[in-house]
Amino acid sequence: MTRSEGLTLFTAAAAFAALAALPFVTEGFYLTLAVNMALYIALCTAWTLFSGPTHLVSLATAAFFGIGTYSVAIGIEILPFPLLILCGGVAGALFAALVGAATLRVSGAYFVIFTLGLAELTRQVVAYLQTKVFGSMGLFVLTDHGEGDLFRYLLGLIAAIFLVGWLIGRARLGFAMRVIGNDEVVARHFGIEVARSKVILFMVSGAFIAMVGAIMAPRYAYIEPQSAFNPTMSFLVVIMALLGGTRRLWGPLVGVVPFTIVADFISANFPDHFNVIIGLAFLAVVYLLKDGVTGAIEQALGRRRRAASVTGEGRA
Amino acid sequence: MEILITGVLLGGTYALIALGLTLQYGVARIMNLANGETLVAACFGAWLLFTAAQISPLWGLLIIAPLGFVANGLIYAGLLRPLVRRAVTQGALEVDAILATFGLLFLFEGAMHLIFGGSFFNYQFLAVPFELLGESYALNRVVAFAAAAIISVLLAFFLYRTRFGTAIRAVAVDPDAARLVAIDVEFVALFAFALGGAITACGGALLSTFYTFEASMGGIFMIKALIIVIMGGVGDVRGAVLAALILGVIETLVASLVDPGLTLTATYGLFVTILLFRPQGLFGGAAG
Amino acid sequence: MSGPILEVASLSKAFGGLVAVNDVSFALAEGELLGLIGPNGSGKTTTMNLVSGALAPTAGEIRLDGAPISGLSPSVISRAGVARTFQLVRVLPGMTAVENVVAGAVFSRAGLWGVAAEATARRLLGRVGLEERAELPLSAMTYIDQKRVELARALAADPRVLLLDEWLAGLNPTELQTAIELLKEIHADGMTIIMVEHVMDAIRSLCDRCVVMNTGAKIAEGDTAAVLADPHVMAAYLGDE
Numbered sequence: 075m076t077r078s079e080g081l082t083l084f085t086a087a088a089a090f091a092a093l094a095a096l097p098f099v100t101e102g103f104y105l106t107l108a109v110n111m112a113l114y115i116a117l118c119t120a121w122t123l124f125s126g127p128t129h130l131v132s133l134a135t136a137a138f139f140g141i142g143t144y145s146v147a148i149g150i151e152i153l154p155f156p157l158l159i160l161c162g163g164v165a166g167a168l169f170a171a172l173v174g175a176a177t178l179r180v181s182g183a184y185f186v187i188f189t190l191g192l193a194e195l196t197r198q199v200v201a202y203l204q205t206k207v208f209g210s211m212g213l214f215v216l217t218d219h220g221e222g223d224l225f226r227y228l229l230g231l232i233a234a235i236f237l238v239g240w241l242i243g244r245a246r247l248g249f250a251m252r253v254i255g256n257d258e259v260v261a262r263h264f265g266i267e268v269a270r271s272k273v274i275l276f277m278v279s280g281a282f283i284a285m286v287g288a289i290m291a292p293r294y295a296y297i298e299p300q301s302a303f304n305p306t307m308s309f310l311v312v313i314m315a316l317l318g319g320t321r322r323l324w325g326p327l328v329g330v331v332p333f334t335i336v337a338d339f340i341s342a343n344f345p346d347h348f349n350v351i352i353g354l355a356f357l358a359v360v361y362l363l364k365d366g367v368t369g370a371i372e373q374a375l376g377r378r379r380r381a382a383s384v385t386g387e388g389r390a
Numbered sequence: 391m392e393i394l395i396t397g398v399l400l401g402g403t404y405a406l407i408a409l410g411l412t413l414q415y416g417v418a419r420i421m422n423l424a425n426g427e428t429l430v431a432a433c434f435g436a437w438l439l440f441t442a443a444q445i446s447p448l449w450g451l452l453i454i455a456p457l458g459f460v461a462n463g464l465i466y467a468g469l470l471r472p473l474v475r476r477a478v479t480q481g482a483l484e485v486d487a488i489l490a491t492f493g494l495l496f497l498f499e500g501a502m503h504l505i506f507g508g509s510f511f512n513y514q515f516l517a518v519p520f521e522l523l524g525e526s527y528a529l530n531r532v533v534a535f536a537a538a539a540i541i542s543v544l545l546a547f548f549l550y551r552t553r554f555g556t557a558i559r560a561v562a563v564d565p566d567a568a569r570l571v572a573i574d575v576e577f578v579a580l581f582a583f584a585l586g587g588a589i590t591a592c593g594g595a596l597l598s599t600f601y602t603f604e605a606s607m608g609g610i611f612m613i614k615a616l617i618i619v620i621m622g623g624v625g626d627v628r629g630a631v632l633a634a635l636i637l638g639v640i641e642t643l644v645a646s647l648v649d650p651g652l653t654l655t656a657t658y659g660l661f662v663t664i665l666l667f668r669p670q671g672l673f674g675g676a677a678g
Numbered sequence: 679m680s681g682p683i684l685e686v687a688s689l690s691k692a693f694g695g696l697v698a699v700n701d702v703s704f705a706l707a708e709g710e711l712l713g714l715i716g717p718n719g720s721g722k723t724t725t726m727n728l729v730s731g732a733l734a735p736t737a738g739e740i741r742l743d744g745a746p747i748s749g750l751s752p753s754v755i756s757r758a759g760v761a762r763t764f765q766l767v768r769v770l771p772g773m774t775a776v777e778n779v780v781a782g783a784v785f786s787r788a789g790l791w792g793v794a795a796e797a798t799a800r801r802l803l804g805r806v807g808l809e810e811r812a813e814l815p816l817s818a819m820t821y822i823d824q825k826r827v828e829l830a831r832a833l834a835a836d837p838r839v840l841l842l843d844e845w846l847a848g849l850n851p852t853e854l855q856t857a858i859e860l861l862k863e864i865h866a867d868g869m870t871i872i873m874v875e876h877v878m879d880a881i882r883s884l885c886d887r888c889v890v891m892n893t894g895a896k897i898a899e900g901d902t903a904a905v906l907a908d909p910h911v912m913a914a915y916l917g918d919e
């Protein structure tokens with residue numbers, strides 16, 4: 075580990091410790107906002123683990139989230155909550171393995187609409203099974219976990235996501251993904267199992283998203299397909315992650331924090347304008363911030379550095 | 391038999407909607423996910439013309455189609471062409487286009503929601519029974535099907551029998567080769583995109599005569615159109631028509647024989663299955 | 679010596695109606711440097727693609743050390759010990775020269791990682807004359823330097839058979855001389871190489887043996903000087919099609 079890495083780690087640990095203490099000092103509105111923010115930081119970072127390096131835009135977030143939520147809803151009478159979070163993760167990983175193995179056949183635009191269709195299909199199937207086979211609209215998840223507990227669970231999960239992301243970046247898998255991102259043909263010709271690498275990453279990402287869903291289950295109390303598999307969530311995750319930038323592990327964080335605040339303000343004051351705002355955010359990401367805020371900042375810094383070193387470099 | 395005919399009648403309108411999308415994706419190479427919004431806007435347009443000015447939706451087509459043409463042309467020229475120009479690879483363009491048209495989808499859906507609210511709309515147009523092979527069907531469905539058939543035939547005639555139509559098909563097959571034979575590819579792409587919008591708008595206007603519509607149904611119709619386009623083979627007019635009829639029949643079958651609650655599930659199931667096993671289309675021919 | 683290290687037996691590849699490789703057979707002994715020549719469009723690159731696994735053959739078989747590899751995926755073939763360069767250079771533009779070469783060493787037959795991989799990469803960059811530009815991103819490099827990186831990357835894979843597809847194309851006379859010397863050294867170290875080439879001087883000075891293709895078929899094989907003097911070969915090159 076280098077010195078700067080050590081420093082980053084220390085700062086991050088200190089920040090997490092400070093944040094974990096937050097529920098004791100605040101409550102109500104700000105705590106709810108903080109949970110929302112943590113929720114989307116976890117989702118967007120987990121999403122970026124896969125979609126960042128592969129450039130494959132996945133709209134299956136809602137499906138993984140719902141799988142996690144339902145894992146808790148089904149098991150809450152039998153197993154303790156923390157264990158159910160892990161179960162949700164396993165279920166998410168299994169689902170990702172299945173989907174990943176299948177989607178290798180489709181690419182580019184087809185992947186996007188495939189994941190969208192799949193998430194909707196999952197929701198429809200769950201809704202149908204629940205009403206027709208089990209004869210109820212939803213399932214109860216009654217726990218004594220308050221918003222503060224959820225916030226701490228989410229913080230722990232975010233720490234885990236960052237840690238895993240950082241480890242992957244240093245491991246062969248991360249290096250393989252960089253090669254694949256540069257040129258898939260070269261990757262294949264130098265021994266990289268492109269498909270397998272992508273599926274593994276998709277599983278890691280899916281497992282984390284499902285765990286987020288599991289953690290959030292007590293908040294809903296009554297789990298219905300429409301809320302657990304809410305497709306809007308998939309879109310929000312894409313926008314926020316792209317807004318922040320997916321080149322760095324912490325890129326999405328930069329997008330989530332301002333977006334959640336703005337989104338919260340809008341849904342509280344102009345609920346009817348929400349879709350318009352999402353639409354505008356999508357257009358902004360495509361036309362103004364191609365590599366997200368972090369990408370734009372890095373580019374600006376790079377330009378300055380190049381301007382500064384222009385006298386030093388003299389290579390033809 | 392009754393199910394079959396009901397399905398085919400429904401499929402006729404689906405065909406128009408999907409023909410619009412297949413023109414846009416096959417020729418202009420933009421998967422326009424906001425295509426469903428053109429459809430919904432046309433529904434509202436036809437409803438407004440009918441309720442406010444007593445203009446029959448059939449005559450309304452003469453107003454709605456040009457509007458759809460111009461609106462989609464403007465969207466292509468203003469928003470999508472810059473993406474085409476800056477794209478380094480086809481893959482990058484596809485992702486850009488998807489994100490941009492998703493943005494448009496949300497934007498237009500939100501806007502229509504603001505204007506018309508979230509309630510359901512319909513109006514009474516030719517809502518009288520019509521005898522066909524011993525069974526009776528709503529006349530508006532039959533008329534919508536006939537109009538859709540006429541428009542499809544006109545479109546096929548234009549694409550396969552005219553010089554400019556041939557140029558459009560040439561661009562769909564191979565833009566680079568088309569450029570070599572002095573076809574203005576950029577203009578053709580713009581025209582095809584606009585024309586696709588006009589066709590989809592016609593589909594929407596016809597749909598509104600027999601279907602209860604609301605501001606936020608664009609997404610699901612976009613999915614239906616996508617299924618049809620992919621099932622029929624991208625850019626393939628005849629394939630799209632056939633696939634539309636198949637989807638219409640399948641939906642009607644599931645709704646009347648299995649469970650109406652499963653119609654949407656069947657639609658998505660079909661969508662996912664087609665993408666998995668026949669992403670090049672049911673009918674084999676690689677047109678795109 | 680045992681049997682040939684690479685054997686190509688009745689290999690064919692058709693693209694629709696076009697038969698790009700038509701019933702081609704040849705073998706390669708360990709340590710040999712074989713020239714694969716022929717006019718444009720004769721199927722040389724396609725043959726390389728079949729050996730490296732980029733394409734699956736329509737018929738025929740390829741054996742590496744006696745084990746069939748035809749139709750396997752390029753990644754499996756890479757780990758079995760085949761490495762290549764591409765006719766149209768393929769580098770990893772967003773990565774530095776060292777990283778490009780490390781990419782060759784990690785997942786291939788070499789299987790190196792960390793310090794070992796980086797040391798190998800730097801050594802090989804030195805070998806192709808790029809030690810000073812090791813940290814440069816590939817997008818900032820000239821075409822010729824990119825080709826050098828490609829060779830270093832292929833060598834980093836520690837291949838049993840190295841495939842070079844027109845690696846010498848586009849060099850000026852001085853660069854060509856250096857490059858030929860480099861290939862001679864690599865060959866002298868025992869590397870088994872197939873080189874596809876249009877530069878006849880290079881073929882003459884490097885290859886003991888040549889296979890000549892024309893319109894997908896093998897039309898000659900044997901001692902380089904003899905093959906190049908063959909009237910059939912000359913006719914093919916002069917465009918007698």
Ligand SMILES: Nc1ncnc2c1ncn2[C@@H]1O[C@H](COP(=O)(O)OP(=O)(O)OP(=O)(O)O)[C@@H](O)[C@H]1O
Pocket residue numbers: 693696698716717718719720721722723724725765
């Ligand atoms: N993927 C492909 N699909 C269709 N045809 C192909 C494909 N690859 C090559 N061909 C055709 O196969 C024939 C042989 O091509 P190949 O690239 O192997 O020739 P080559 O000997 O390497 O030529 P050159 O010296 O110009 O590099 C050519 O007619 C080419 O157009």
Ligand SMILES: [Mg+2]
Pocket residue numbers: 722723724765
């Ligand atoms: Mg070649």
